[in-house]
Amino acid sequence: MFESVKSNRISEYIISQIRNAVFEGKLKPGDRLPPEHQLMETFGVSKATLREALRGLELLGFLQVRKGVEGGAIITEVDIKPALGCLTNYLHFKNPSIGDLTQVRILLESYGVEKAAAAISPEEIGRLEELNEACAQALESGNQDELRKNEIEFHRIIAGVTANPILAVLVDIVENLLDGTKEILQPDKTFSEKVLAAHKRIAAALLQKNPDQTRDEMIKHIREVERDLIRLQEERRKSSDSL
Amino acid sequence: MFESVKSNRISEYIISQIRNAVFEGKLKPGDRLPPEHQLMETFGVSKATLREALRGLELLGFLQVRKGVEGGAIITEVDIKPALGCLTNYLHFKNPSIGDLTQVRILLESYGVEKAAAAISPEEIGRLEELNEACAQALESGNQDELRKNEIEFHRIIAGVTANPILAVLVDIVENLLDGTKEILQPDKTFSEKVLAAHKRIAAALLQKNPDQTRDEMIKHIREVERDLIRLQEERRKSSDSL
DNA sequence: TAAATTAAATAGTATAATATTTTAACTTTA
């Protein structure tokens, strides 16, 4: 009947107030909150309490706090990073396998790419091709981080074409998990070359607006990545056993 | 080449240290950290800084802080709530529609329930039937919150049968979004009766280990929920227009 | 023996002072 009002922590109230203000559009990205001493007065709390609230809002991705002249708390676009971080924390204890990840990737992305094949615009295909070009360059220069970032972005763009924000978020999540796996297993150049080739085939199939072929290419690609990553994992396991 | 070393915030260092200790199993759920004054000494920081770190770890779901004798910071099982909260924050600005949600539900849950039909154990079916019983009782007593909680749990259990933690998490996410929608639209008793009837049909199909029928029932169920929620949303829109 | 009281441990909040960082304005110098 009534909601339990525990967590008497004052900082929680401040967090709620500011979060709600952002949700209701009273505070927009770019807006600067008044300086700390003024917020202390406004909320009638001490510095420590206010700072707890600001730090919390920062962790949740609602604002950034900067020092110095022109500093202060600045409302930011709420992005997906805090959520991805929390999910990683949670899944860390569930030990998902590469197979688990693959299963979900195929489910989500084969569906997504098939829908995308019907809806994709020339501009979006252009972006995919640019990305593939950027991948090729990163491969040359050996920029691993840039390479991984672009590889993920390719899948995110395709998910974005579906105009279903929930589907896009879920693809974001699984691609983020995949990225974490890659970061650990450090695949070699051959791996990335195969990925790039697959991405090019997918982009080509999208260009022809062929849903079935696009879907098939995507599934083939995801399975290939699975195979390579599992092999890497096996190698890693063996070498750590022999220690 | 080099990693940027910003965020000199001391509290971030403390958060990292404790999070890593949890990840590495050095700290386990139930463990109690020393009291604040001692942690202040251990880390060599002031109270305010330490508390910033503890508040952060609390928001991230790593620990709970309690007052009083035998109180202090207690390591907790990292659960999915912080992640769901962050995702809700993020999606709030994307305005997903009930149709978007339905599309993803069908994709994930029709797949999940089909797999579950082959793998489900008698105990798990028992739990589903218990849940349906609990739903019937909550329906009688008019306990909305209990009812909603059980309705979600039904889908979570089925997703759990697949033994794929990633799939389970994604179902958790979409069911949580659905729950938020229900909280806003406040469906009536008829709605919940239809849901319960559908859940019973799904449980029965699972008992017979019939993947196709199970899948069909699940899809029918999700679409029915979609229809009802959209109708409610329409009614709400009209009545707010007339204000 | 059960209820009420007290005491101790512990987190929560407040206040004030100092340190650090950032940016802009200013000054110097080649």
Place this chain on the structure above:
DNA sequence: TAAAGTTAAAATATTATACTATTTAATTTA
């Protein structure tokens, strides 16, 4: 005169300390 260096001010970051509130357990009391 333009680049480089310096300084000053604004703002947060951190520290230190004192005080308050809350929770639990032990103790007293009816």
